Amino acid sequence: MPSCGCHSKMQLTGILVNLGICFRGKGFMVTPQQISAGADSVMVLSAAKWHLLRRSVTWGRILLRHESIYPPSSGFEEEEIREKLLAFPGGSVDLVKQDSGIAVLTVNNPSRMNAFSGSMMVELEERVGQLEGWMEGKGLVVQGAAGTFCSGSDLNAVRAISSPQDGVKMCMFMQNTLTRLLRLPLFSVALVEGRALGGGAELTTACDFRLMSPGSVIQFVHKHMGLVPGWGGATRLVGIVGSQNALRMLGGSLKVDPEMGLQTGLADGVLEGSPAEACAFLQAERWLTCYTQGPAPVIRAIKKVVMSGRELPLEASLRAERDVFGTLWGGPANLQVLASKTKHK
Numbered sequence: 001m002p003s004c005g006c007h008s009k010m011q012l013t014g015i016l017v018n019l020g021i022c023f024r025g026k027g028f029m030v031t032p033q034q035i036s037a038g039a040d041s042v043m044v045l046s047a048a049k050w051h052l053l054r055r056s057v058t059w060g061r062i063l064l065r066h067e068s069i070y071p072p073s074s075g076f077e078e079e080e081i082r083e084k085l086l087a088f089p090g091g092s093v094d095l096v097k098q099d100s101g102i103a104v105l106t107v108n109n110p111s112r113m114n115a116f117s118g119s120m121m122v123e124l125e126e127r128v129g130q131l132e133g134w135m136e137g138k139g140l141v142v143q144g145a146a147g148t149f150c151s152g153s154d155l156n157a158v159r160a161i162s163s164p165q166d167g168v169k170m171c172m173f174m175q176n177t178l179t180r181l182l183r184l185p186l187f188s189v190a191l192v193e194g195r196a197l198g199g200g201a202e203l204t205t206a207c208d209f210r211l212m213s214p215g216s217v218i219q220f221v222h223k224h225m226g227l228v229p230g231w232g233g234a235t236r237l238v239g240i241v242g243s244q245n246a247l248r249m250l251g252g253s254l255k256v257d258p259e260m261g262l263q264t265g266l267a268d269g270v271l272e273g274s275p276a277e278a279c280a281f282l283q284a285e286r287w288l289t290c291y292t293q294g295p296a297p298v299i300r301a302i303k304k305v306v307m308s309g310r311e312l313p314l315e316a317s318l319r320a321e322r323d324v325f326g327t328l329w330g331g332p333a334n335l336q337v338l339a340s341k342t343k344h345k
């Protein structure tokens with residue numbers, strides 16, 4: 001293995017991932033010894049290189065491609081469940097990256113109210129991977145095809161994958177994907193038309209914002225299914241609406257309409273009128289533009305510092321903020337504004 005000093009930040013984090021090192025938990029979990037132990041060939045790090053590596057780890061915790069809740073080193077065999085999921089085909093998850101820096105992700109299985117087949121779960125993971133590699137990205141609209149959001153897992157697949165072991169593996173696969181979706185360094189919004197049920201409701205919580213069209217409903221139907229959310233939806237819901245509202249929404253399987261959505265903070269906005277699909281999309285895109293106007297590095301940096309504030313312990317978050325700040329200070333956007341003596345009136 002070549003010396004670490006030759007590698008960029010992303011390459012370094014990539015090396016760590018290839019070594020199967022887990023970044024999760026409080027502070028820095030990784031020592032040079034652990035890195036050496038995990039490598040096939042012995043890797044000796046000087047103090048200076050270790051310092052560089054430590055900074056890269058801080059940075060990498062937030063920016064890392066493929067950062068997962070359950071990495072291969074945790075024993076999770078993603079390939080195995082991927083194969084099983086692919087046995088349940090149908091529908092698609094479509095991604096369009098626009099020149100504006102706003103991408104559109106469409107859950108597309110209208111004959112089943114956009115339920116997630118197994119192959120769509122795999123496609124969603126692939127689309128998230130594509131978005132992780134899209135450096136120009138500033139925003140993302142997540143929507144369902146044909147005027148409704150998503151009715152959760154395809155019940156045909158659910159019935160076939162009903163063993164607890166396989167259910168848990170599917171849940172881990174979806175938690176990995178939806179965590180990576182939420183961590184994307186861009187502003188994401190779920191455009192909720194029609195119904196977002198079960199896993200569909202969980203998907204909305206993996207976006208930064210939710211916009212509801214008139215008549216739409218977000219409903220965690222899990223209780224009625226004899227379940228709790230498993231795609232990370234309960235954890236994220238508590239963060240969005242607080243534990244009291246989460247208890248009500250999950251315990252009562254409440255049909256959250258736009259009014260209740262706004263009251264509880266689940267919805268960040270309600271679209272006007274009863275628009276045709278294209279119009280709803282345009283409204284959502286316009287709404288998002290308030291946040292995505294400006295240079296991509298700045299927009300992406302804002303999301304990164306907010307994510308580190310949300311996910312990391314204080315000191316690690318402050319260090320991450322410093323590192324992100326360092327990428328912008330004296331950069332093109334910063335220098336341009338300084339030269340133009342902008343007033344913030």
Ligand SMILES: C[C@@H](C(=O)O)C(=O)SCCNC(=O)CCNC(=O)[C@H](O)C(C)(C)COP(=O)(O)OP(=O)(O)OC[C@H]1O[C@@H](n2cnc3c(N)ncnc32)[C@H](O)[C@@H]1OP(=O)(O)O
Pocket residue numbers: 111112113115151152153154155156158195197198199200221222225227229230231
């Ligand atoms: C818990 C979580 C998890 O896995 O962890 C989950 O997401 S479990 C999944 C949670 N989601 C659900 O249980 C949704 C169950 N579906 C429904 O409640 C209903 O279908 C609605 C979504 C409210 C739509 O009712 P509506 O009367 O408007 O239409 P419909 O029932 O005729 O639905 C149109 C077609 O879509 C199908 N369809 C709807 N949702 C589906 C689903 N999740 N999986 C498979 N097929 C589904 C229907 O069977 C029907 O197919 P045919 O025309 O061939 O009859």
